[in-house]
Amino acid sequence: MTIRTDILVIGAGGAGARAAIEAAKNSKLRVLVLNQGPIGRSGLTAMANGGMQWVSHPEDSPRYIFEDIVRIGCFLNDQNLVEALSEEAPARAQELIEWGAKPIPFDDRRGSGPSPDAPGGGRSFPRAHLIPGASYMTALRHELGRHPNVTALTDVIATKLLAGNGKVTGATILNIRTGEFEAVEAKATVLAAGGLGELYPHSTNAPFGMHGHATGMGYAMAYHAGAALIEMEMVQFTGNQLWPPWLLGNPALLVSLCGGQYRNALDQEFIKLPQPRDAIQRMAYKEIKEGRGTSRGGVYIDLTISPLSSREIEEQLKSSLAAEVARERWKLIKAMSADAPDPKTWKIEFTPGGAHFFMGGVHINERCETSLRGLYAAGEVSGGVHGANRMGGNALTEIIVFGARAGRYSAEYASENDWIPSDESLLRDEHARLTGFVKTGETTPKSIIDKLAATMLEHAGVARTGRGLMRALSAIESIKQDDLPKMRVPEGRRFNLGWVEAIEAPYMLDVAEMIVRSALFRTESRGAHFREDYPETRPDWLRHTSVVNNGRTMDLGSVPIVMTRLGPEVSQ
Amino acid sequence: MSDKPIALKVFRFDPAIDRAPRYENYQVPWREGLLLLCALEYVRDHLDETLAFRDYCCGCSWCSSCVMTVDGKGIRTCSRPLYPGESLVVEPMRGFPVIKDLAVDFGVTVATPEGTYRKMEGTIIRKEKRS
Numbered sequence: 001m002t003i004r005t006d007i008l009v010i011g012a013g014g015a016g017a018r019a020a021i022e023a024a025k026n027s028k029l030r031v032l033v034l035n036q037g038p039i040g041r042s043g044l045t046a047m048a049n050g051g052m053q054w055v056s057h058p059e060d061s062p063r064y065i066f067e068d069i070v071r072i073g074c075f076l077n078d079q080n081l082v083e084a085l086s087e088e089a090p091a092r093a094q095e096l097i098e099w100g101a102k103p104i105p106f107d108d109r110r111g112s113g114p115s116p117d118a119p120g121g122g123r124s125f126p127r128a129h130l131i132p133g134a135s136y137m138t139a140l141r142h143e144l145g146r147h148p149n150v151t152a153l154t155d156v157i158a159t160k161l162l163a164g165n166g167k168v169t170g171a172t173i174l175n176i177r178t179g180e181f182e183a184v185e186a187k188a189t190v191l192a193a194g195g196l197g198e199l200y201p202h203s204t205n206a207p208f209g210m211h212g213h214a215t216g217m218g219y220a221m222a223y224h225a226g227a228a229l230i231e232m233e234m235v236q237f238t239g240n241q242l243w244p245p246w247l248l249g250n251p252a253l254l255v256s257l258c259g260g261q262y263r264n265a266l267d268q269e270f271i272k273l274p275q276p277r278d279a280i281q282r283m284a285y286k287e288i289k290e291g292r293g294t295s296r297g298g299v300y301i302d303l304t305i306s307p308l309s310s311r312e313i314e315e316q317l318k319s320s321l322a323a324e325v326a327r328e329r330w331k332l333i334k335a336m337s338a339d340a341p342d343p344k345t346w347k348i349e350f351t352p353g354g355a356h357f358f359m360g361g362v363h364i365n366e367r368c369e370t371s372l373r374g375l376y377a378a379g380e381v382s383g384g385v386h387g388a389n390r391m392g393g394n395a396l397t398e399i400i401v402f403g404a405r406a407g408r409y410s411a412e413y414a415s416e417n418d419w420i421p422s423d424e425s426l427l428r429d430e431h432a433r434l435t436g437f438v439k440t441g442e443t444t445p446k447s448i449i450d451k452l453a454a455t456m457l458e459h460a461g462v463a464r465t466g467r468g469l470m471r472a473l474s475a476i477e478s479i480k481q482d483d484l485p486k487m488r489v490p491e492g493r494r495f496n497l498g499w500v501e502a503i504e505a506p507y508m509l510d511v512a513e514m515i516v517r518s519a520l521f522r523t524e525s526r527g528a529h530f531r532e533d534y535p536e537t538r539p540d541w542l543r544h545t546s547v548v549n550n551g552r553t554m555d556l557g558s559v560p561i562v563m564t565r566l567g568p569e570v571s572q
Numbered sequence: 573m574s575d576k577p578i579a580l581k582v583f584r585f586d587p588a589i590d591r592a593p594r595y596e597n598y599q600v601p602w603r604e605g606l607l608l609l610c611a612l613e614y615v616r617d618h619l620d621e622t623l624a625f626r627d628y629c630c631g632c633s634w635c636s637s638c639v640m641t642v643d644g645k646g647i648r649t650c651s652r653p654l655y656p657g658e659s660l661v662v663e664p665m666r667g668f669p670v671i672k673d674l675a676v677d678f679g680v681t682v683a684t685p686e687g688t689y690r691k692m693e694g695t696i697i698r699k700e701k702r703s
Contacts, residue, residue, distance in 0.1 A: 037628035038678045041637045047630035134634040145681035145688050152680050155671075177671050177693070207631030210609055210638075210650060328633035328651055335653050446617050494588050495624035495672040497616065 001182050002422070005032035005151070006414045007407075008170055008186035010158045010218065014045035014399035015379025015406070016192030017140040018092075022407025023190070024147035029411055031149060032184060034156045034173060036213050040141030044194055044205055044212050044380075045399065048133030050104070053393030054089035060125035062086040069394065070566050072276075073359075073387020074527040075542060076231065078562040080366045081385045084405065089397040092404060096131065101139035104130040128393055136396065155495075157217070159503055160430050161189065161375070162422050163225035168375035169420040171221075172430045176500060179493025181431050183422055187414035188374050190406045191362060192399075193218025195380035199512055200355035200461070201453040202240040218381035220507035222362045223514065223549050228371040230383040230544040230559065231360030232511075233519035233529045236390055237281045237462050240354030242296045244333055244346065254348060257316040259307050263300040263347070264292040270299070278389060278528050281462045284352040298349040310344040317343065353461045357395060359386040359528065360518070363546065363559075368406035371548075374413065378406035384544075384562075388527025437502050441488030445501035448483050452476065452505075452512055460516050465532045469520045476513050484509070513554065518545045521556045542568055576657035577601050578611055582623065583663040585697065586672050593697060595661075596620070608652040608660070609638050612674070625674035639665045640674050670697050 009020045012035035020033040033039075040046065055065055066086040070077050097103060144150055155176040162170045162183070170185040196216030197205025205214035223229060254260055255273070262271040262280070264287045271283050284299045293299060306313060318330060334341060361383035368376045379399040386394065459472035484506060490498040522545050524538040525531050543558040578600045585593035598619050600611045609629060616623045626637045633651040640649050641663040649662075668676035669692055679690040 037626060038635075038637050039680065041635040041678070042626075042628040042630070046635050047632055132634075133630070141681070145683050148683040148685060150683070154678075154680055177677070208605070208607065208610065209613065210629045210631040211613075211627045212631070213628050328648075332633070332651055332653060444617075444621060446621075490621045492586060492589075492622060492672075494586055495675045496622075497624060497627060498621045 001180075003032065003182055003184045004419060005030050005184060005186050007031045007188050007190065007410050008184050009033040009190045009192060010171060011035065011043075011192035011194055011379070011381075012039045012144075012152060013043040013192065013194055013379065014136065014140065014396065015381075015403035016190065017137070017144050018400045018403025019190045019192055019376075019378055019407035019410065020150050020152075021140070021143050021147065022404045023411040023414075024150045024407075026411045026415065027149055029149060029414055030151070031147075032186070033144070033150060033152050034158060035152065035154050036157050036176070038154050039144070039152050040137040042213075043137075044133075044214055045396070046133045046137040047207065047212060048136070048396055050130045050132035050136065050396065051393045052093060052129045052131055052396045053127045053391070054093050054129065054397055055086070055125075056090065056127055056129070057125040060127055064125060065127065066565065069391055070387065072389050072391040074389060074537070075566065075568070075570075076234075076387030076526065076544065076561060078365075078384035079564040079566065080562045081364070081402075083564060084366050085385060085394065085398060085401050088401045088404075092400040093129070093131075093397065096136065096139055096400060099139040099143045100135075101131050102135045104132065131396065133396075157500060157503070158193070158221065159434060161191075161221045161225040162426065163372060163375075164423065164426075166226070167373045167420065168225055169422060172427065174434060174500075174503065176495055179496060179499070181434060183427050185419050185422055186374075187417050187419055188376060188410035190368075190410050191218050191222060191370075191375060191377040191381055192379045192403065192406070193221070193381045195358045196508075196511055197355040197358075198449070199453060199456050199508055199515070200235075200353065201450070201457050202351060202354040204238060204240065204354055204356045215504045215508055216358075216511040217504055217507045218377075219361060219514065220510045222370065222375070222377070222381070223510060223547065225372060225375065226549055227375060228363045228559075229361060229514065229547045230363045231388070231518070232383075232514040232547050233522050233545060234359035234388055234527065235355055235460070235515065236277070236357040236359060236528045237352060238277065238354050238356040239281070239284065239350035239352055242294075242298045242349040242351055244348070254301055254303070254317070258303055258313050259305075260301045260303045260348070261305055263302045265294045265299070266292055268292075276389070277392075278462070278530065281352040282530060284350075285462045288352070294349055296349050296351075298351040301348040301350065303343060303346045303348065306344065310342050313343040353457055357390050359383065359388065359390055363544070364402070366405070367409040368402055369409065374417070376406040376410045376413075378402040388529060434503065437487065437489040437499070439489060439491060441486040443483050443486050443488065445487055445489070445498060445505040448479060448487060448505045449501065449508060451479060451483070452508060456512055456515070460512075460519055463530050463532050464519050466520060467533075469516050472516045473513070473520070476509055476516065480506075480509055514547050517554055517556055518547060521545050521558075539568070575602055578606070578654050578657070579659040580611065580615065581659070581661045582612075582615070582674070584623070584673050585670055587670060602654065602656045606654045608642065608649040608654055608662070611654055612649065612662070623674075624672040637678070641666050664697070667696065669693060
């Protein structure tokens with residue numbers, strides 16, 4: 001069956017929901033928005049701690065925030081995108097608050113704080129705000145519900161973009177609830193499918209091993225449709241808590257909020273602050289690699305030396321969570337660490353290399369247009385905004401700023417263009433692919449994904465080498481050749497999660513290959529991308545890496561950066 | 573005692589195929605920090621790959637997409653720590669139509685010119701009290 005809509009939005013996290021709301025302002029257009037789980041109650045926006053930054057200080061200006069973002073991004077940002085982000089974030093955030101999002105009063109004392117990771121860190125002025133993902137997504141969900149021309153489908157994934165002659169004309173979808181396959185024909189398609197944390201074994205996108213479904217399918221679908229992607233090597237890592245169990249929040253934040261210290265298993269302080277986020281990751285990684293890690297495989301954040309009292313530490317740990325979440329979470333932490341109830345006695349353990357955010361993605365311009373006509377991208381699936389490093393607090397602003405832009409410009413496009421009937425043989429092939437998985441293979445999609453993730457952590461993690469990346473490439477190749485054909489999918493159509501994983505797994509391998517090839521290609525170290533064999537940042541690498549699908553091969557290349565205000569001379 | 577496994581008695585039902593729900597028993601090894609949702613992941617990954625539940629989850633006791641009826645009470649399974657040797661009965665969240673096993677339809681908000689309402693699909697399974 002084929003569904004027709006004016007605008008198809010793939011993903012209903014912050015970017016997708018915001019795009020749908022904006023597109024639906026034109027009441028003549030019908031908008032169809034898809035989400036893998038219940039809208040507003042699943043996905044990464046909903047689980048975000050809520051750190052956001054926008055200009056609010058009287059002496060601050062979008063100009064200053066622009067410069068901070070480009071500097072932290074190691075000059076790899078497309079500056080037209082950074083201009084949009086820095087100028088529009090305050091208005092988009094205010095709008096979200098009008099729709100019912102509840103900011104938590106936040107005492108941003110730190111101003112230009114010690115670490116770019118912490119709220120206020122790496123910034124010229126205090127501009128950190130806090131809207132927990134829960135409240136953020138509830139506001140967007142309610143606003144989405146106010147538009148009768150929006151149809152929201154839950155428990156649905158897109159499996160392929162319908163593309164031909166440099167145009168995207170819709171997508172094929174699988175209804176997880178019923179197991180039914182359908183085609184959606186759309187005049188314009190907005191890709192807002194989110195990030196790829198689950199390509200790594202530790203990820204803040206999959207807290208405690210639960211699935212956020214940040215599988216990177218959006219990157220792979222765009223790639224197969226022929227869209228250009230950039231900076232596919234730029235994975236932002238952060239620490240993942242190992243102990244106490246279920247403590248959420250990022251380690252650098254705990255250090256700066258509570259006055260803790262980074263210590264190794266020999267009780268040596270191994271990081272002197274301030275340090276940028278990526279440097280902390282590498283230093284912790286080095287401690288563990290050289291045998292000074294803890295028995296759980298991590299390093300410590302020592303809170304015993306904190307100048308704060310137990311009660312104040314507790315308040316700080318809870319401060320970035322919504323009150324209800326904090327209460328529940330804290331009960332859980334206390335239950336799980338019953339033998340050490342006082343946070344002042346804690347040595348929090350974390351492991352580096354937790355995939356947190358992905359800076360690269362589908363290359364967009366300031367209208368969120370991609371290299372394919374009719375395809376728009378916004379949010380983490382897009383590339384170009386953050387350069388080589390994302391400044392803390394910019395993800396939740398990025399998704400509403402560019403979500404709104406993608407909605408606006410896709411609506412313009414849909415008003416001026418017509419549907420293009422989809423190629424029947426293409427639909428038949430896709431249906432055959434989805435239903436053709438074997439039922440009796442030797443391996444499960446999950447074990448393939450686990451194998452891939454282990455490879456990515458080892459060779460494409462916080463510190464990379466040419467030799468390691470080559471190994472990763474051959475490991476990915478062997479998984480594709482040897483394991484994929486033996487992948488087994490459980491029987492049954494309804495809510496068959498094994499089937500969903502079987503659709504995700506080959507795409508995840510493609511995304512992994514893009515990461516590894518791009519990391520091999522960028523023979524320098526910059527921001528989140530660190531090559532042990534090329535530790536210097538090289539001026540001649542002040543370019544985007546790019547990946548394009550040319551029929552059968554992955555074409556690597558480099559494209560110039562859009563520089564509107566700060567030229568290459570400033571970056572030296 | 574510290575490594576005694578968890579015993580789960582889990583509601584299974586595929587409305588498209590089954591005439592009535594049934595229960596299956598699974599044993600999950602205990603580990604430090606094990607939560608109920610992760611125990612269900614373990615069942616799906618290692619014991620029975622056909623088990624359906626909402627695994628798309630915020631993991632921080634907010635989104636509620638992981639709510640289920642556990643020992644007769646509706647709770648968020650991502651925030652239910654497990655203790656060695658526990659036995660639990662896990663059923664779908666009451667009051668919502670069952671899609672399959674533990675996955676239910678929470679509905680979608682639909683806007684019309686007359687107002688907004690929630691749309692759900694399927695039938696609600698009720699367990700009658702034995703007299």
